[in-house]
Amino acid sequence: AQTVTQSQPEMSVQEAETVTLSCTYDTSESNYYLFWYKQPPSRQMILVIRQEAYKQQNATENRFSVNFQKAAKSFSLKISDSQLGDTAMYFCAFIAYTSGTYKYIFGTGTRLKVLA
């Protein structure tokens, strides 16, 4: 069974500093996708970044980047130059095609607070 684990329930970071959120997953699939979603206080789910498992290059979106370690099944999110607007819940998600359909599995989330 596929699982996604976010071991840090809460984190905080000073504005303008860098923070890394951890995510590990477990799967026997070889082809899958990984995502980070952000949920600000408005509760809307916003896609932050995505990574295809077959790509070795780490994905980057402006201040957001990932460290994808396929062998270790690790997919951490790095936020550089943290801004107050980055305060949110962050969910790691895993998608694999198995048993005839795509299965989406979300981690339990990491609550990030950016401090002024």
Added chain:
Amino acid sequence: DSGVTQTPKHLITATGQRVTLRCSPRSGDLSVYWYQQSLDQGLQFLIQYYNGEERAKGNILERFSAQQFPDLHSELNLSSLELGDSALYFCASSVGGPGQGRNTIYFGEGSWLTVV
């Protein structure tokens, strides 16, 4: 704006009642997903449809049902409501089902259900 539209945004109803939540996926998306998020909880996958057919079922109660119509919009029906059903219900959509490439899911803003 993700392009996924959910109505109503807020709903208050009494225990024992029945409600219907509606979702219009992004233009061109064939897959629709329903998730439940209780206060300070993660995302619970309920059910997925692809082009009108049920594709995957998660932790959906028997009191809940869903369907996807020929125009691809979807409805989630919640009946015999209990206090514990109070939650934010998300609809999400993606382009494809089996055999497709990227399957990034985009979330609507959610429907807040309060059962009193």
